[in-house]
Amino acid sequence: xxxxxxxxxxxxxxxxxxxxxxxxxxxxxxxxxxxxxxxxxxxxxxxxxxxxxxxxxxxxxxxxxxxxxxxxxxxxxxxxxxxxxxxxxxxxxxxxxxxxxxxxxxxxxxxxxxxxxxxxxxxxxxxxxxxxxxxxxxxxxxxxxxxx
Numbered sequence: 001x002x003x004x005x006x007x008x009x010x011x012x013x014x015x016x017x018x019x020x021x022x023x024x025x026x027x028x029x030x031x032x033x034x035x036x037x038x039x040x041x042x043x044x045x046x047x048x049x050x051x052x053x054x055x056x057x058x059x060x061x062x063x064x065x066x067x068x069x070x071x072x073x074x075x076x077x078x079x080x081x082x083x084x085x086x087x088x089x090x091x092x093x094x095x096x097x098x099x100x101x102x103x104x105x106x107x108x109x110x111x112x113x114x115x116x117x118x119x120x121x122x123x124x125x126x127x128x129x130x131x132x133x134x135x136x137x138x139x140x141x142x143x144x145x146x147x148x
Contacts, residue, residue, distance in 0.1 A: 011046060080120075093120065 080100070082092040090105045091113065100116040
């Protein structure tokens with residue numbers, strides 16, 4: 001029994017039980033036939049649940065598609081930058097201790113493209129080399145607010 005069958009079987013059992021219950025209720029007094037929860041309510045609930053699960057899967061796909069969001073790097077290995085050169089291929093500049101490596105990354109394969117003789121990006125001042133980076137703008141805004 002696959003997972004789809006396990007998920008859908010309770011839904012159909014509930015739906016059929018509601019339909020058979022409604023058919024048996026035709027013999028009951030008309031004031032008692034109004035039930036507080038009907039088939040439409042269950043359909044609406046399952047549709048809403050489907051939308052929420054689809055949104056969760058959509059956001060997971062989007063985050064996976066965006067790639068890893070680099071936080072504060074610790075240790076001797078740091079990713080200094082990268083560029084996408086294909087749908088699933090990237091070229092990444094990696095700092096390993098004092099050495100900077102240009103690395104090609106593809107599904108199931110990582111290759112060293114070049115070992116830098118001189119560092120391209122200083123790892124201690126990497127955010128100061130980019131004049132319009134968010135960190136620099138935030139730092140400037142904090143300085144202006146403190147003075148004024």
